[in-house]
Amino acid sequence: MTPGARLAAAAEVLDQVLQGRSAADRALQAWGRSHRFAGSKDRAAIAERVYAVLRRLGECEAAGGARSGRSLVLGSLVVCDRLPVPAIAQLATDGTHAPGALSRAEESRLAGHVAGPEDVLLNVPSWLLVRLRAAFGDRLEAELSALNARAPLDLRVNTLKARREDMLRGLICEGLAAQACARAPEGIRLPAGADARVSSLACFAEGWVEVQDESSQLAVRFADPKPGETVIDLASGAGGKALAMAALMQDRGRVLACDVAIERLMALGARRSRSGATIITMAGDPYGERLTQLAGAGADLVFVDAPCSGSGTWRRNPEAKWTLDEARLQGYLAAQVQLLDRAAGLVSPAGRIVHAVCSILPEEGPEQAAAFCARHAGWSVSRTLQLSPASTDTDGFFAAELRRS
Template sequence: MTPGARVQAAIEILDLVIDAARAGGAPADRLIADWFRARRFAGSKDRRAVRELAYRAIRVCGEIPESGRAAMLRVAAEDPELAALFDGEGHAPAAIAADEPVAEAGLAPRWLVDRFAGSGVSERDAAALLGRASLDIRVNTLRQGDLDLPEGGERSETAHGWRYPPETRIEQTEAYLQGAIEVQDTGSQLTCEVVAARPGETVIDLCAGAGGKTLALAAAMENRGVLIACDADRTRLSRLPPRAERAGATGIETVLLDPNKEMQALQRFAESADAVMVDAPCSGTGTWRRNPEARWRLTEAQLARYTAVQARLLDVAAQLVRPGGRLVFVTCSLLDEEGANQADGFLKRNPGWQAAAPVLPVGTRRGAGLRLSPWHDGTDGFFVARFERL
């Protein structure tokens, strides 16, 4: 592909991403993969270049762009070499007209920028949400053996974590294929450490999804005890058993939940769990480094629904914890509505609980918990709070 053809390809992909963002369709990475799957002529360098152009445009546009061309013109406005490729030659995009629309640069839609400011998120922290994330791994102590880690990594702040450059092909390494390492953001690993799961305990992962945090809890428990992985999404939860087998994690019981009827499925664990982790559904504002187009999808109404679900799940979790036990609340968000305010609301609704500030090597105190962020801590954005039942 010529340089101009790569720009045109990125524009076509951006149109798909924008349409999907408006309609709640597939994420950008899947759309990009599908686009190239139908165009086998594109080589690896072409795919990489087009992908980088598309994500460059996604990251620079705050409001959702009018079109893929408008998004790419925003990038071209600051890059004369890129602008010169709009010449209409061959498969290149048409020449730039003086009056055509150019997308607006910015961090996010204006209402979200206001919410960040109200949550005490600095401009540096907010801007870092649109940088590139490193590739973080967790050494799986259940399969560690004679571990031969890939080269190029450095230790992270977690007990078993390493950090690699984002382009590292970790999933092609022998260590990954053997289940000796798991891809997991450093912040995600740290939130699992707050749970402090121990061998022989009863631990419930109330919002397990595909089980990334469940596997970390299983390793901490050394496959001894009762570990329950729950979720309301059957498809996501079905991915956990094969992952657990690969990781050598045994004894994990999966429980499919019916929204608003969680205690019907979990009644046998009422007031018996040593620890419950609530990695609640949230806006995902802390994961924009990996999914920058997600900020175009979020609405105020969706955020309100997330916060309502979070409060309800916290109250469900409280019914599962034994006296003296602990509850850990986690969201991938920097918004106080999904963090400090949510923790305060839980304590007001549940007088038999107290906050126990998490002790981690990184993080900034925010209300009853800790906030982790890309700028300060090199992690995805998280809020984590720990509560103890009196």
Template sequence: MIPGARIAAAIEVLEEIEARKRPAAEVLKEWGLAHRFAGSKDRGAIGSLVFDALRRRASSAYIMGEETARAIMLGALRQVRGMSVDEIGALCSGEAHAPSPLDGGESERLASADLTGAPAHVAGDFPQWLEPSFIAVFGAAVVGETAALAARAPLDLRVNTLKATRDKALASLAHLQPQPTSLSPLGLRVPLTLDGRGAALTAEPAYVKGLIEIQDEGSQLAALLAAAKPGEQVLDLCAGAGGKTLALAAAMQNKGQIYATDSDGRRLMPIFKRLERAGARNVQVRAPRRGQDALADLDGRCDLVVVDAPCTGTGTWRRNPDAKWRIRPGALEQRILDQDRALEEAVRFVKPGGRILYVTCSVLREENEERLVVFLAAHPEFKGLPGVEMAEQAGLPQLGGFASPFGPGLRLTPLTSETDGFFIAMLQRG
């Protein structure tokens, strides 16, 4: 496919996403199945165009003066890809399945693209109904913080210390030009291609052999801040596909025991292959069983319970830009209920002197500090550790600079820490 035809295809996919309110990945997959002539490089390029447009949907529509898929794509080519009007015009030739030529109004708007005076939700590319929540967190920095959430996400890797050192992983991946991450002592960052795509890591020997795992630096830090020690009894209560479980197993040097569970057993399915590849041998997977309590034997036995709580995912919008346009107020209310329920469930497993690590990939106070206020009021036997103290206990004192100004815990954002958005808090039982 010629570059212009890829743009036309991306516009078609955007129209389908809007019409059917479906996740972008699903629509892209269906498009590929229906257009077998498109090769893997074509499909990858089209997907990259679609995600760039979704990242900057609101601001692109603003500068183009309309909310059509074509307008959003043209605006994204200008804002994200940095293309000139002439470059965009050359791609929109109307020939060989390329988009129709630019009209005078489109050329003029692209030439004068300017967000000066745009509302915060437009300049920061987020749903308008969330503006009060974002202002409550970021104040005057709301546009800068949310614009950073609309940027492309980096490709981060965690070195699996059960099998490799960071130096060994760097050498194995030298052809990809990775760089050590600035905050995580176990992280590597691999540069993206010019069109925003990452390397095909699943074909790399270092990945196949389990030397590395794909994991955002912020998620790596959350696992490190748990300060899990060899020999401890640890419960990962919302384990999902097991990213943090694997990191905890490495931190514990395969000593002690980790119990990985999730309320939805289907989410646990990828963990088995990942554990095998990583060489993690101290993990028991406890899938839920109807009518049975799969965790009954863990009551009051755990040194650490990790609650990677269900959340709106506002901190991961760089990776899932379509999610921010599908989220509705009712989803926030439901997630708050889920978070309170998960924290309440964790209590039964924590032994005296034990701790709960509460983690979300959200930047909203409603899902973070406000949940701790509710929890601590109901459970005076727990205390929330200040962010500075939490960082020092984990041997990462430099993270104290990310202490939340709203209560216990740490806050990471793309703008401040160059990671996904995370909230990480430690609740210590007396």
């Protein structure tokens, strides 16, 4: 493919992503499947352009004049590549599959680009900027720029089967720049972009490691599930944290994994077999009678890894910043309330609830935990955990432990 054709392909993918039809990684995979002629270098260049635009969408939109794939890609040639307009015009007509000739309006827009207001420069939607400013104060610029960097790839060593020092040695022998995570005792950090190589390694097939950001590993450690306890993972998804909890519990006790999305929960089956954990039961719907019966006299710990904006994971999913809107956020907040209230009915009198979100927005984190305590007499927040790329070099994450006082 010519450089111009790669730009046009990136514009096509961006349109899919920004219309909310697909996450960036899935849109790129789908594009690859329907354009088999594209080589690995073409795919890499297209992905790089798509992510560069998504990370600096505010600036690219200001330079290109609109939030369409074409305008954003053209804008990115000014913002990211610092190209002059004649060079952009040449690229735009670089072969039959290139974006096509620039209009007069586009030429003058690209030529006249000047740095924009704060929300544009910080590459964050203006409605979110107000809330983030309230949350971070004068740390906002540092937090947002760390959230805009590329994320490393973290692994969790499955201590039911393997030891971190052996895994580190093995990964280094494979030529990977693996390092022990600074905070999570089972964590291994690999450089950004190691994903493709790592997934084909034997340590995955053997169940020795799982991909899991250090923040998620720390959230599970914060929840502190103990051997022999009954733990309910109320929003288990494909069970990344359920597996981590079973390992911390040394495979003793019970982990009841639930999710409203049963097909996601089913994906836990193969991961559970690979991990060697025997204490995880797939308990189905979090609101179902089956879970109530399995919980019996109540769980020691109900872990609520609630659906949320994912604002803590913007390093990995920069598109989530732009597809989030007020209505969607309100939907997450309502689901969090529903799950936390359900948790209150499942926990034993001496038990604890952990509310966890991969979010940096106060309304999903500390404010949601406080609202739970206001709704349920006798409950209070006993401890909290707050992580962010700038402060802990992890994804953004919040967790609160709730107990009856």
